[in-house]
Amino acid sequence: MNNTSPVADASQTSGNSNGRGGRRTAAPSPWRADAQPGAPRKRKKTSRDEAGSIRALNPGWGYIFTAPFFIMFLIFGLAPVVYSTYIAFFNWDPLELEHPFVGLDNFALLLDDGQFWMAVGNTFSIWFFSTIPAMIMSIGLAAILRNPNLRGATFWRTILLVPNITSVLAIAIIFGQLFGRDFGLINLMLDIFGFDRHIDWITEQIPSHIAIATMITWRWVGYNSLIFLAAMLAIPNELYESASLDGASKWQTFRYVTLPQLRNTITFVLIVGTIGGLQVFAEPLTLGGNFNGGDSRQFSTLTLFLYEQAFVNNKWGYAAAVGIMITLIVLVISAINFWLTRRIASEDSK
Template sequence: MTHPRRSFRIPARWTPYLLISPFLILFAVFGLFPLLFSAWMAFQSWEPTSGLGSMQFVGLENFSFALQDAWFWKSLRNTMWLALASGLPQHLVALPLAVFIHSRFKRLRDGVAGAYFLPYITSTVAIAMMFTSLFSTDYGLVNAVLGGVFGMEATPWLTQPDKLKVAAAIVVFWRYVGFNLMLYLAALQTIPRDLYEAATLDGAGPWAKFWRITLPSLRPMILFGVTLSVIGGLQLFEEPFILTNGNGGPDQTVMTSAIYLYRLAFDFNDFGGAAAMSWVLCGVVVVMTLLTNRAFKER
């Protein structure tokens, strides 16, 4: 006599959790665990080559070292400068450019916007190598154009500290201006056309429409874009790292906080100090984000 086979059925209430379980597992392994482990390392003195058993609890010693480290504060000042010098022009250019593309380009709008967005999805290594060639002292296109048009002498963009800062800011600006452009274009398409038609009937000109309708309507998206720029700018790593071969340039001019944390951990094997500095940097990001939100708060 054969027994009927029993089929295993998952209760319906568990189905949603089962469907999202792959994300939860990946997040726990590659997101939550590194976060918690870095918090644990911030209170430890540890060299990875000696194994996990060599960890020694040192309390707040790593945080004390971070707050007294002159190189960390120098890297933080470099990060703040690059974040401001590259982030502010992004929005000052992306916003009016988005308005222009939205109003002037109808059928070709997506193609033009895609061309500006292309640098954002391009490999950072390729971008840094390209700009390294463009800013070359002897054979770079930038010096060739400046010399041919304005008669300027060749400028050592990548070897002079003040020039290197400008070059790094240009690279970051060029890469991310298209991303902010796409944000503003998406927001512009949500503004009702009835508002502009009513303003036209009232005799409002283009500037009045921009200041009274477009800009106030874009306020939430401007806050979102600026917040992303603040967070991304304070975590700046790839562009200056590749542009200077990982050494921060002459006099550590563009050594950002992220680059310094990387070198402290992997060059000097001070993972505890690097973990503590990363949490200090996290606190700076939180404070700057709150200040940004407060600045854009409606009054």
């Protein structure tokens, strides 16, 4: 009877040479299932098996799960764009049965419309007073939140989203009280600093733009801060360590290390802010209470003007032309931002 164990047999077998130079090779482990006598060998998986397993999956499920998105996009995204582009070339009144073709007359009338250009000027003024200060404050808040020594960082990051989820109507009511002419808190604060004149933040043009821009800034500055914070956290710490070893101050580190790394994020925020700024609707509507943007149209925006033409004057074709002009303005501004960013990047790489 052989009393040798499988381990001993394996050690003896491992000492065998391959017969061509005396080099010893390791024997397979006796504990493997395929090494036991009579055990079936495990067949390697071939490309044909993998293709068969892929074909075994039902490809119809993928179409089923993605179909709701495409259906919603076709109904509420692509179809309105095609329809509005089509009716922009007609004198389209929903109360009339006939819609005569007018070609480019709607666009020609639009370019000669003084109310349209006033809405364009008001929209860009509100955009300037809201986007630029909001970006500066967002970058500053993101730099503060990036501080590793900040206590309760998660709490502060979470609370920044509260203005963004607050109802626009509630924001307009609160800011309407703050910017009141006689008893508003803003005018009372100005009285403390020696400004005797009570500013009418609703009927005057530039003050009304500032009031609306303040509402927009308060709502979106926290959201943009989190975007800049994510970009700052992605900056390698080695850059800050190198700047510290070179003796750079905190301002120099922020100027020469942080800001250049935020170039793409700044471009993204500018483009998104431009698109949102050209679509300002709820804030001036709730602040003024009408669709014409005030008694003298002092804060009439492009979207308010579009809504007025479509649903007050029943000029759907003219309103569609306004929508196309808004789209063209957004495309031009986005192209300018993209060109400036590429030019700055090419100059830095030299």
